[in-house]
Amino acid sequence: MAVVQILLGWIAHILFYLFIVAVVAFLGYCLYLRHIHMKYDHIPGPPRDSFLFGHATMFLREMKSGRVIHDKFLEWAEIYGPVCRINFLHHVMLQVTCPEATKEIMMSSKYPKDKFLYKRLFCLFGQRFLGNGLVTAQDHDMWYKQRRIMDPAFSSLFLRGLMGTFNERAEGLMEKLTEEADNKAETKVLPLVNCVTLDVIAKVAFGVDLNMLKKSSPFPRAIETCLKGMIFNIRDRFYEFNPANRKFVNEVREACKLLRSTGAEWINARKTAIEKGEDVPKDILTQIIKSAGKEDSMTKEDEEFMLDNFVTFFIAGQETTANTLAFCIMELGRHPDILKKVKKEVDDVIGMKQDISYDDLGNLIHLSQVLKETLRLYPTAPVTSREVHEDMVMDGIHIPGGVICMFSSYVCGRMDKFFKDPLIFDPDRFHPDAPKPYYCYYPFALGPRSCLGQNFAQMEFKVVMAKLLQRFNFTLTPGQTFDIEDSGTLRPKGGVMCSLQHRSHRD
Structure with missing residues (x-):
């Protein structure tokens, strides 16, 4: 009995000391938060929802309501100006819509991608996701090595050679x-x-025929699940600890495992072909293997590194282009005059031929304008961010170092100070003779960390759209929603419902 009492006494003392430590730690954190607030509160920004969480609860409200959080950022940019402070716990983020600051930071390699965001993409709920791939690598030397190795797979010469596959898959x-x-x-x-x-990226990047239009596949669902999980992982730090979310958290983990196990299977098959001396294409998969630099004896981390890039390209090369195509069809359906004009251009340039050439794409001037205008209103990857470690001045405001700068092409693209009547779909904004937007339009980001696959994506878009416009008339189904779904990337919430009719040339 005495022993039990002694043990209970020890436990009580330990709990008391732990309580004191927790209180001291909490008070210390509050003092640190106060210091952060005093350091950055001279920068314009909306009132915080709370002292501790800053604007974090706003993120949760917008997510739960189904609204697009970027519309809230747009509202704040209009109210608080080109540099707008956002607090998230002890982190300070600045939404920057100042073109001069955008140019200075994004065009330079000395401002790394921020740890706050991109570490949340390394893993999803404890399961490795994008890891240290080309998009998420924060160390400049690590990123530069990958980019240098990947560049040949996106050269103009290589891309020209993809036209056959673009045509073939679009014909499907x-x-x-x-x-x-x-x-x-x-x-x-x-x-x-x-x-x-998905068919295109699987074939041209990894040498695999999925034939998605005729066969069912778990990949679309897995990609969608990962992207949705990514949003919760970034915007709600406590999401995975809520028992009510356990089912979805497990689904996200399994989706990550599926993508990475598929990558391991495809990579091993290609490595075997290389070891046997077989001819292999100089595609993204070969470059991924080359980037590891140890084809014969790789460590576990080397293998994970290759899978990071596999998942990065598998998702980035498919999801954003598909959403852009859907948004474009939606807007053309809403603007019959623009649709008529771009159809005429396709008829003049492509005519009735089935195979579209690389040179044909360069002559589809108005279709290029339609693409750019679609990306202005609906940049499917709307935000990028950088860390700024040293003090600087933005739009006349002194910015102490140690902040994250967010750059949103969505916000800038919808501000009337940059684009007149910004919510009107007007491809003539991007007419060859029109003035070029000055660091306020960057759907593929800017500078050295701009999207490696942007030319690939634009070629694929033009081939698919040109064939669609060549063969079909389409009208949008009445009564459907034109809302945007914010699910990691931006996508049309209703999926774009259409009625299709064969074209009788020349209609």
Whole structure:
């Protein structure tokens, strides 16, 4: 009995000391927060929701309501100006819409991607996701090595050689749309363009035929689940600890495992081919293997590093292009005059031929303008960010070092100080003779960390859209929503419902 009492006494003392330590730590954290507030509160920004959490609860409210959080950022930019402070616990983020500051920071390699965001992409709920791939690598030397190795797979010479695959996969989509038109069925566009872009990236990047339009596959669902999990992982630090979220958290982990196990399978098959001396394409998969630099005896971390890049390209090369195609079809359906003009251009440049050439793409001037205007209103990867460690001045405001700067092409693209009547879809903003936007339009980011695959994506977009416009008339189904879904990337919430009809040339 005496021993039990002694043990209980010890436990009580330990709990008391732990309580004191917790109180001291909490008070210390509050003092640190106060210091951060005093250091940065001269920068304009909205009132904090709370002393401790800053604006974090706003993120949660916007997510739960289904609204696009970037619209809130746009509202704040209009109210508080080109440099707007946002507090997230002890982190300070600045939303920057000042073109001069955008140019200075994004065009330089000395400002790394920020740890706060990109470490949240390393893992999703404890399961490795993008790791240290090309998008997420924060160390400049690590990133530069990867970029240098990957560059040959995105050279203009290599991209020219992809035209056959672009045409072939787009023809598969046209066959599916022909069935839809023959059946006079209402067609949801987004799932179909998701299939074709997934087919393209699997074939040209990894040498695999998925044939998504004819076969079912777990990949689209896995990608969607990972992207949705990514949003919760970034915006809600406590999401995975809520028992009510356990089912979805496990789904995200399994989706990550599926993508990475698929990558391991495809990489091992290619490595075996290389070891046997077989001819292999100089595609992204070969470059991923080359980037590890140890094809014969790799460590576990080398293998994980290769899988990081596999997942990065598998998702980035498919999701954003599909969403851009769907948004473009949606806007053309809402603007028959623009649709008529771009159809005429396709008729003049492509005519009735089935295979579109690389040179044809360069002559589709108005279609290029339509793409740029689509990306202005709907940049499917809307935000990038950088760390600024030293003091600097932005728009006349002294900024102490140690902040994260967010740059949103979505916000800038919808501000009337940069684009007149910004919510109106007007491809003539990007006419060759129109003045170029000055560091306020960057759907593929800017500077050395700009998107490596932007030319790839634009070529794929033009081939698919040109064939669609060449073969079909389409009208949007009445009553559908034109809202945006914020699910990691931006996508049309309703999926874009259309009625398709075969074209009778020249209609």
